[in-house]
Amino acid sequence: MKRQTIKDVAKAAGVSAAAVSYAINGKEHKVSAETLEKIKDAMSELNYVPNYSARSLVNNRSNLIGIVIPQTEDMNHPLLENPFYSEIISGIEAELRNRGYHFILSGVNKGKSYLDTSMQRNLDGAIIMGIYHESFYEELKEINIPMVLIDSYIHDSYFRNIGIDDEEGGFMATRYLIGKGHSNIALATGMIKKDGVVEKRFLGYKRALKEAKLFYRPEFVYEGTMSYEYGVEAGRLIGEKHPEITAVFATSDMMALGVITGLSECGKRVPEDVSVIGFDDIAISKIFIPKLTTIKQNITRKGIKAAECLLDAMNGEDAELPKEIILPLEIVERNSVRDISE
Amino acid sequence: MKRQTIKDVAKAAGVSAAAVSYAINGKEHKVSAETLEKIKDAMSELNYVPNYSARSLVNNRSNLIGIVIPQTEDMNHPLLENPFYSEIISGIEAELRNRGYHFILSGVNKGKSYLDTSMQRNLDGAIIMGIYHESFYEELKEINIPMVLIDSYIHDSYFRNIGIDDEEGGFMATRYLIGKGHSNIALATGMIKKDGVVEKRFLGYKRALKEAKLFYRPEFVYEGTMSYEYGVEAGRLIGEKHPEITAVFATSDMMALGVITGLSECGKRVPEDVSVIGFDDIAISKIFIPKLTTIKQNITRKGIKAAECLLDAMNGEDAELPKEIILPLEIVERNSVRDISE
DNA sequence: TTGTATGCGTTATCAT
DNA sequence: ATGATAACGCATACAA
Numbered sequence: 282m283k284r285q286t287i288k289d290v291a292k293a294a295g296v297s298a299a300a301v302s303y304a305i306n307g308k309e310h311k312v313s314a315e316t317l318e319k320i321k322d323a324m325s326e327l328n329y330v331p332n333y334s335a336r337s338l339v340n341n342r343s344n345l346i347g348i349v350i351p352q353t354e355d356m357n358h359p360l361l362e363n364p365f366y367s368e369i370i371s372g373i374e375a376e377l378r379n380r381g382y383h384f385i386l387s388g389v390n391k392g393k394s395y396l397d398t399s400m401q402r403n404l405d406g407a408i409i410m411g412i413y414h415e416s417f418y419e420e421l422k423e424i425n426i427p428m429v430l431i432d433s434y435i436h437d438s439y440f441r442n443i444g445i446d447d448e449e450g451g452f453m454a455t456r457y458l459i460g461k462g463h464s465n466i467a468l469a470t471g472m473i474k475k476d477g478v479v480e481k482r483f484l485g486y487k488r489a490l491k492e493a494k495l496f497y498r499p500e501f502v503y504e505g506t507m508s509y510e511y512g513v514e515a516g517r518l519i520g521e522k523h524p525e526i527t528a529v530f531a532t533s534d535m536m537a538l539g540v541i542t543g544l545s546e547c548g549k550r551v552p553e554d555v556s557v558i559g560f561d562d563i564a565i566s567k568i569f570i571p572k573l574t575t576i577k578q579n580i581t582r583k584g585i586k587a588a589e590c591l592l593d594a595m596n597g598e599d600a601e602l603p604k605e606i607i608l609p610l611e612i613v614e615r616n617s618v619r620d621i622s623e
Numbered sequence: 624m625k626r627q628t629i630k631d632v633a634k635a636a637g638v639s640a641a642a643v644s645y646a647i648n649g650k651e652h653k654v655s656a657e658t659l660e661k662i663k664d665a666m667s668e669l670n671y672v673p674n675y676s677a678r679s680l681v682n683n684r685s686n687l688i689g690i691v692i693p694q695t696e697d698m699n700h701p702l703l704e705n706p707f708y709s710e711i712i713s714g715i716e717a718e719l720r721n722r723g724y725h726f727i728l729s730g731v732n733k734g735k736s737y738l739d740t741s742m743q744r745n746l747d748g749a750i751i752m753g754i755y756h757e758s759f760y761e762e763l764k765e766i767n768i769p770m771v772l773i774d775s776y777i778h779d780s781y782f783r784n785i786g787i788d789d790e791e792g793g794f795m796a797t798r799y800l801i802g803k804g805h806s807n808i809a810l811a812t813g814m815i816k817k818d819g820v821v822e823k824r825f826l827g828y829k830r831a832l833k834e835a836k837l838f839y840r841p842e843f844v845y846e847g848t849m850s851y852e853y854g855v856e857a858g859r860l861i862g863e864k865h866p867e868i869t870a871v872f873a874t875s876d877m878m879a880l881g882v883i884t885g886l887s888e889c890g891k892r893v894p895e896d897v898s899v900i901g902f903d904d905i906a907i908s909k910i911f912i913p914k915l916t917t918i919k920q921n922i923t924r925k926g927i928k929a930a931e932c933l934l935d936a937m938n939g940e941d942a943e944l945p946k947e948i949i950l951p952l953e954i955v956e957r958n959s960v961r962d963i964s965e
Numbered sequence: 966t967t968g969t970a971t972g973c974g975t976t977a978t979c980a981t
Numbered sequence: 982a983t984g985a986t987a988a989c990g991c992a993t994a995c996a997a
Binding site: 396564 | 626670672673674675676679680685704706712713716717720726728729730739740742743745851880883884906907912
């Protein structure tokens with residue numbers, strides 16, 4: 282089936298190609314009602330579909346946006362296995378599709394910048410997830426298209442930001458545990474890097490401790506990779522060597538799940554022996570046994586918001602809109618925390 | 624930063640645009656060594672990046688491939704939350720990136736065909752997941768680009784297929800349970816549709832029963848939606864009303880997880896009271912407590928294979944290759960099945 | 966209101 | 982070996 286072009290439609294309708302173009306692009310005021318009719322008939326007759334490549338060439342607009350996510354450590358797969366990313370992309374996809382956009386998903390290649398992909402495809406905008414070196418953001422800026430950063434504490438007028446109040450979240454989680462009578466509270470977490478989400482959550486943990494006049498005990502923080510696997514390790518360590526610990530705040534749900542597993546491997550039961558609270562509320566958390574008590578952020582909604590924000594920026598409709606959106610957090614009580622206050 | 628074109632490079636190198644094009648496209652035999660040198664210098668000097676839209680226009684090749692996955696029932700989000708799809712896409716992405724392709728992911732819109740997206744973007748090929756109405760495949764064929772179907776029992780010379788032996792998988796699972804001394808084995812499954820993967824697994828279940836001279840008992844099959852939620856329901860039903868059932872084969876891991884939850888809600892423990900085996904081996908299955916015994920298919924590898932297969936077809940290099948690839952299955956023993964044979 | 970002509974960046978044909 | 986030029990499909994400035 283040979284591709285039908287605007288010219289074919291024009292010929293079929295007995296008008297010029299320009300008229301067809303007008304009709305397609307909503308400039309109907311430039312076309313009389315009857316020619317418009319003929320054109321529409323011809324279009325559906327021939328099953329005309331516009332060629333976005335051609336359009337992109339003349340408009341410098343591709344209707345394509347880029348989504349960047351981190352890679353796994355072996356640098357081979359994108360982190361799509363991480364439920365957090367798949368949920369958020371799910372949200373982005375939905376919003377983008379509603380607005381007539383497509384997207385290209387890339388796991389960032391070590392070294393190679395994103396500039397190539399962006400230029401090749403003439404991307405109209407991009408959504409960036411994950412934390413990278415300073416230099417990566419500098420490169421991003423050179424691309425010179427609207428971009429929104431998700432969960433980043435990089436503040437630069439070039440980027441729009443969308444995130445949550447991580448410090449407050451860490452505070453909420455810890456205070457909740459304290460409210461349930463716990464005072465020896467461990468922290469299981471990924472690497473605490475300056476200005477990363479993890480550091481903020483850690484800071485919130487410390488603030489809650491302080492507010493409750495509890496000592497912050499460095500030996501209670503288990504810092505490793507932000508992964509299920511390290512969670513297991515932390516859980517084991519706690520289960521074996523620290524019977525005085527009655528609760529742990531894990532800075533992500535995946536890690537919390539690991540902690541529970543590690544704990545149970547040493548015969549500790551959750552929440553009977555040790556309480557665990559997570560962060561994120563990924564889909565598995567309500568499936569796991571015990572169902573996980575956690576700090577919920579609406580992940581899908583975050584994706585939708587990010588897409589909205591980007592689209593607004595692309596249309597220049599965000600002049601008076603805030604450059605930064607903070608989504609609400611909420612604690613969801615399930616079965617992994619026990620009240621030990623008498 | 625204004626876009627650098629092939630002409631800019633040509634000017635900088637003091638040659639013609641055609642020469643640059645030759646240099647880029649590996650037709651170096653058409654260019655002398657020294658001009659080639661000049662061109663390369665100019666390219667890196669100017670940070671030249673080719674415009675794929677322009678290329679697509681003249682070549683009719685976009686270097687873009689389409690991935691189609693089903694939507695959730697509310698028709699709003701793509702099924703990316705389903706770990707099976709995210710894992711497989713992860714595999715596809717990796718292979719595609721290695722070969723210099725990008726992809727566009729679409730949740731299929733009810734009614735609207737895929738033809739539009741495909742034509743708009745000039746897709747070079749597509750990978751289709753999920754089961755659709757006959758008519759959808761007919762439409763697909765009109766697009767007339769290479770396509771591979773994942774886990775479909777549609778056999779049509781137009782499509783390449785990639786899948787597993789679902790019947791055998793169902794057989795393996797059931798026989799395994801029988802080998803562990805179980806004879807009252809329930810089946811928890813999604814809708815059994817003619818020629819769907821689920822039906823095949825169901826058939827394998829019946830075959831194993833028959834081979835072991837066990838009666839097939841229709842009241843032992845719980846058929847609903849292929850979801851965690853229905854798994855919970857099935858688990859409850861079994862736990863409450865059928866104490867004679869000692870094992871259940873769930874036709875997907877997500878469902879198996881639900882069954883375990885439902886069972887435990889009625890005070891039944893897995894595997895002490897009831898054994899459960901799943902199908903797929905998604906990532907969560909080794910995380911869940913108890914760790915799930917299941918029929919493993921290497922999901923990521925499936926994605927990689929699908930991409931390989933498609934790329935071969937696109938390059939016409941698959942003339943002598945089989946149109947259908949069946950990936951191996953393997954049983955992985957974890958902690959959700961108990962041996963009750965004496 | 967309608968149509969003609971030009972250019973977007975690239976590849977390919979055809980001279981030179 | 983090299984370069985001028987047409988063509989890809991579309992949008993738009995401009996002329997009619």
